[in-house]
Amino acid sequence: MKNFCLNLWSRVGLTAVATLALNACAPGQDTPTPTIGVNVSRYLAVGDSYTAGLSAGGLTLASQEYSFPNLLAQQLRGAQADATFSQPLLPAGAGSGYFNLVDFTALGFPRTRRVPGPAVRRQVINPAACGGADTVRLLTRTDAPNTLPQNLGVPGLRLGQIEVAGLGNETTNATPTGNFNPYFERLLPAADPRTYLQAVTDAAAPATFFTYFMGLDEVLVYVRSGGECGPTLNTAYNTLLKNNAKKVLDKLTAGGRPGIIARLPDLNTLPLLRLGQGRNLEKRLQTSFADTASLYIQDPFGTVGMRITDASYVLATTIPRIGRLTPVVVGTTTLMLPYGRDIRNPIRDADVMDYDEMSRINDVVSRYNTALNDLATTTYKMPIIDSSTKSSTLDLNVAMPDYVGSAISVGGVLYSAEPVRGNFFSLDYYTPTPRGNALIANAFISAINKAYKANIPAIDANSLPSVAQ
Amino acid sequence: MRARLLFLLPFFSGLTAAASGFDTCPQGARVLGLGGASTAYIGSIAGLSVNPGLLSQWGDSLTRISLGGFGQIRRSSFIGQDTYKRTDQDLTVLPGGYFYATRAVSKRVSVGLAITSPYGYHTKWPENWEGRSVIQESQLNTYFAQPTVGFKLNDNFSAGVGFVYAYGKYSQRHALGQYDAANTSYQLSSSGSGYGVNVGLYGRSGDNLAFGISYRSGVQLKMNNGTISTSGVPARDAGLYPASANFKTQINLPSTLSVGLADRITKNLLLTFDFTLSGWSTLDSLKLDVAASGTAPAQRLNTARRYEDALAFRVGAEYQASPKLTLLGGLNYDESPIRDEYINPEFIDANRLGASAGLSYQLTPRFALEGAYSFSYGQQRLARANPLNATVSNVGGSYRTATSTASIGLAVAF
Numbered sequence: 001m002k003n004f005c006l007n008l009w010s011r012v013g014l015t016a017v018a019t020l021a022l023n024a025c026a027p028g029q030d031t032p033t034p035t036i037g038v039n040v041s042r043y044l045a046v047g048d049s050y051t052a053g054l055s056a057g058g059l060t061l062a063s064q065e066y067s068f069p070n071l072l073a074q075q076l077r078g079a080q081a082d083a084t085f086s087q088p089l090l091p092a093g094a095g096s097g098y099f100n101l102v103d104f105t106a107l108g109f110p111r112t113r114r115v116p117g118p119a120v121r122r123q124v125i126n127p128a129a130c131g132g133a134d135t136v137r138l139l140t141r142t143d144a145p146n147t148l149p150q151n152l153g154v155p156g157l158r159l160g161q162i163e164v165a166g167l168g169n170e171t172t173n174a175t176p177t178g179n180f181n182p183y184f185e186r187l188l189p190a191a192d193p194r195t196y197l198q199a200v201t202d203a204a205a206p207a208t209f210f211t212y213f214m215g216l217d218e219v220l221v222y223v224r225s226g227g228e229c230g231p232t233l234n235t236a237y238n239t240l241l242k243n244n245a246k247k248v249l250d251k252l253t254a255g256g257r258p259g260i261i262a263r264l265p266d267l268n269t270l271p272l273l274r275l276g277q278g279r280n281l282e283k284r285l286q287t288s289f290a291d292t293a294s295l296y297i298q299d300p301f302g303t304v305g306m307r308i309t310d311a312s313y314v315l316a317t318t319i320p321r322i323g324r325l326t327p328v329v330v331g332t333t334t335l336m337l338p339y340g341r342d343i344r345n346p347i348r349d350a351d352v353m354d355y356d357e358m359s360r361i362n363d364v365v366s367r368y369n370t371a372l373n374d375l376a377t378t379t380y381k382m383p384i385i386d387s388s389t390k391s392s393t394l395d396l397n398v399a400m401p402d403y404v405g406s407a408i409s410v411g412g413v414l415y416s417a418e419p420v421r422g423n424f425f426s427l428d429y430y431t432p433t434p435r436g437n438a439l440i441a442n443a444f445i446s447a448i449n450k451a452y453k454a455n456i457p458a459i460d461a462n463s464l465p466s467v468a469q
Numbered sequence: 470m471r472a473r474l475l476f477l478l479p480f481f482s483g484l485t486a487a488a489s490g491f492d493t494c495p496q497g498a499r500v501l502g503l504g505g506a507s508t509a510y511i512g513s514i515a516g517l518s519v520n521p522g523l524l525s526q527w528g529d530s531l532t533r534i535s536l537g538g539f540g541q542i543r544r545s546s547f548i549g550q551d552t553y554k555r556t557d558q559d560l561t562v563l564p565g566g567y568f569y570a571t572r573a574v575s576k577r578v579s580v581g582l583a584i585t586s587p588y589g590y591h592t593k594w595p596e597n598w599e600g601r602s603v604i605q606e607s608q609l610n611t612y613f614a615q616p617t618v619g620f621k622l623n624d625n626f627s628a629g630v631g632f633v634y635a636y637g638k639y640s641q642r643h644a645l646g647q648y649d650a651a652n653t654s655y656q657l658s659s660s661g662s663g664y665g666v667n668v669g670l671y672g673r674s675g676d677n678l679a680f681g682i683s684y685r686s687g688v689q690l691k692m693n694n695g696t697i698s699t700s701g702v703p704a705r706d707a708g709l710y711p712a713s714a715n716f717k718t719q720i721n722l723p724s725t726l727s728v729g730l731a732d733r734i735t736k737n738l739l740l741t742f743d744f745t746l747s748g749w750s751t752l753d754s755l756k757l758d759v760a761a762s763g764t765a766p767a768q769r770l771n772t773a774r775r776y777e778d779a780l781a782f783r784v785g786a787e788y789q790a791s792p793k794l795t796l797l798g799g800l801n802y803d804e805s806p807i808r809d810e811y812i813n814p815e816f817i818d819a820n821r822l823g824a825s826a827g828l829s830y831q832l833t834p835r836f837a838l839e840g841a842y843s844f845s846y847g848q849q850r851l852a853r854a855n856p857l858n859a860t861v862s863n864v865g866g867s868y869r870t871a872t873s874t875a876s877i878g879l880a881v882a883f
Contacts, residue, residue, distance in 0.1 A: 031555050409861060414859055
């Protein structure tokens with residue numbers, strides 16, 4: 001349009017007719033040309049659920065296509081046309097199965113139903129898993145198992161597991177108690193004993209650029225179980241996380257390969273915790289029940305009830321059960337008391353991340369983030385992303401909506417931690433929607449632009465769907 | 470003579486920004502050609518709406534009528550701050566018209582009527598543009614009716630006072646981008662009226678120099694009949710966005726203080742200068758008082774505008790090319806009332822530099838045809854959107870605006 005107008009101008013000259021025609025066009029502005037100072041022709045994404053594109057508790061073809069690395073790769077292609085990106089795509093359809101919205105409860109919380117996954121070919125059940133029986137669903141293999149994909153995101157991959165031999169070997173490890181990840185298994189040829197670290201090593205060799213966003217699934221094991229499951233949080237664990245991160249990053253940064261390392265966001269930005277923040281939840285329940293009952297949790301050092309504080313977080317998955325009448329033995333009689341809303345029927349410890357558990361896991365996250373930052377700055381000498389903090393790692397908190405009730409506004413649309421209505425997080429209270437992925441990809445783009453003298457356009461997140469299926 | 474005008478220079482050079490909010494254009498083909506510098510210009514009775522003090526200058530035995538129409542195309546282009554996507558506004562033509570009549574009722578008193586459409590805009594962005602959840606279309610139309618009385622104080626001075634009745638219509642719509650469906654829409658429309666006064670003074674010192682000064686009060690358009698309607702909202706959120714609701718609002722139109730000079734340089738050449746201060750700061754915010762509807766409670770939706778007072782400087786030239794043909798030209802520099810922090814795609818404005826040209830052709834001694842064209846171009850404006858301020862709905866990016874206005878009309882005296 002602009003060129004047409006300018007050509008008209010120069011050709012016809014300053015006649016009145018041309019003036020009128022020109023003015024009917026909007027005034028011209030030059031659009032910046034996407035550029036990048038490093039080679040992104042082969043980008044490798046390493047990480048867990050977020051990187052893989054898990055959404056609403058499931059991986060589907062659509063959710064993979066809206067994974068943040070894939071969205072990022074599409075934007076990179078604007079600056080470098082020959083850039084490629086391959087993903088281990090599932091067949092079209094419901095993939096591994098996912099959560100679907102049924103309706104909203106009177107409290108405004110979504111009720112979901114699990115859509116079965118046609119890609120599930122076998123189930124392995126561990127009845128004795130911590131926190132209740134655990135089902136591992138094996139999935140159809142990727143079309144190209146002999147070539148590792150550039151999106152090496154593996155849902156549920158724990159940082160502590162990266163050197164487990166046979167993590168993706170069905171024959172040896174797909175047992176009820178085996179150390180096994182079905183999403184890793186489907187990336188590899190059958191009976192491949194490689195560890196994840198070996199896979200990263202192999203995939204990194206031809207790569208020219210990387211992103212690293214790993215560790216969230218590791219700490220989520222503890223969070224999801226209300227602090228009941230997962231490894232003991234101690235110094236040895238902190239060292240393990242740091243060392244394993246370094247092992248992966250050593251491969252990724254080998255030969256000075258450029259990339260972006262993302263730190264973990266604050267765990268209480270995730271709706272799994274944020275929705276259940278002590279007094280906020282109490283107030284919300286009081287409003288919807290139209291009463292003044294307090295919210296009680298088990299004292300972490302005993303079994304008596306205590307009123308919740310803002311430092312403790314009820315898991316969002318528990319919230320629909322609060323206030324339901326459950327039998328409680330009081331003295332010699334059994335009473336039906338509302339769960340969590342009576343001091344004699346407090347929310348059990350496994351449903352709450354209490355202040356003690358929160359501070360322990362936050363300490364792990366904070367030490368891990370510091371370790372990543374030290375590695376990026378000191379060991380790998382990566383360019384600075386945030387000049388105010390002299391940090392060479394990406395702080396993802398900037399992309400996340402902050403608090404329930406408050407929100408971020410993007411192009412006139414509000415994003416908050418509420419699932420569904422908040423647009424950012426999907427129905428599993430943890431992974432992002434396509435729009436959330438776009439905002440995360442934009443945070444990576446912004447980091448790339450700062451670190452690598454690039455000029456990559458961001459994604460209009462509002463133009464993407466709010467559900468991945 | 471020219472040295473006397475030098476006092477204006479500090480004002481002119483001191484201006485840093487340019488365009489005058491949602492002023493449409495000078496209300497008359499001839500004054501449009503003159504760049505709008507008509508506070509001390511008696512060549513057309515269209516000056517009536519700017520300065521009632523001019524009225525007695527047409528206090529001879531003739532009845533004068535001037536009427537015409539104009540069309541304005543105001544278009545902006547936008548480039549997203551982060552997305553680099555360019556969007557051009559859709560082409561819209563804002564129509565308008567004017568009607569003036571004057572007649573003397575005695576040697577000293579004249580009466581006149583001015584019907585004009587001085588403020589308005591029509592912003593239309595493509596349906597699926599980046600800021601569709603902020604605004605897709607917004608329209609304001611105003612009509613002013615101003616009965617005026619003019620008094621001849623003596624041979625050299627005259628004064629006038631007018632009563633302004635204003636009627637305005639406002640509508641806007643935007644998408645509800647939180648929903649995936651492309652056809653979700655939130656629209657509001659309202660209309661209302663308000664009153665104001667307009668006073669002015671005109672004087673001559675010697676044969677060649679005239680001056681004018683006028684003040685028009687601000688007008689508050691009170692709109693009590695507003696309706697909001699939404700469509701495409703999923704049933705689960707019907708309580709958040711009821712299908713319809715009523716609201717009240719008020720739109721404040723600015724006061725204007727104008728000072729003008731007209732200087733006859735030669736027998737055939739007249740120069741005019743105007744200096745106008747528009748009191749846009751009364752437009753502080755757009756407040757919609759929405760009544761309760763269904764389960765949705767009554768609420769006040771407040772959008773900050775924080776306009777600031779704005780200056781405009783205009784200069785015009787009238788040249789008598791032949792006994793029948795008069796040529797007109799003008800330049801104007803308008804300051805924008807919109808601060809950088811409050812640039813919003815609903816109405817894009819910038820400091821503008823404009824030029825205009827026009828002519829008046831006397832078909833018979835009592836009947837003239839007038840036509841004019843004006844073009845103005847705005848500075849680039851950069852809008853920053855802060856995602857962390859969730860109460861402000863905006864998109865970040867850069868805007869450029871160009872405005873074209875054409876007007877034709879008739880002037881009759883009998």
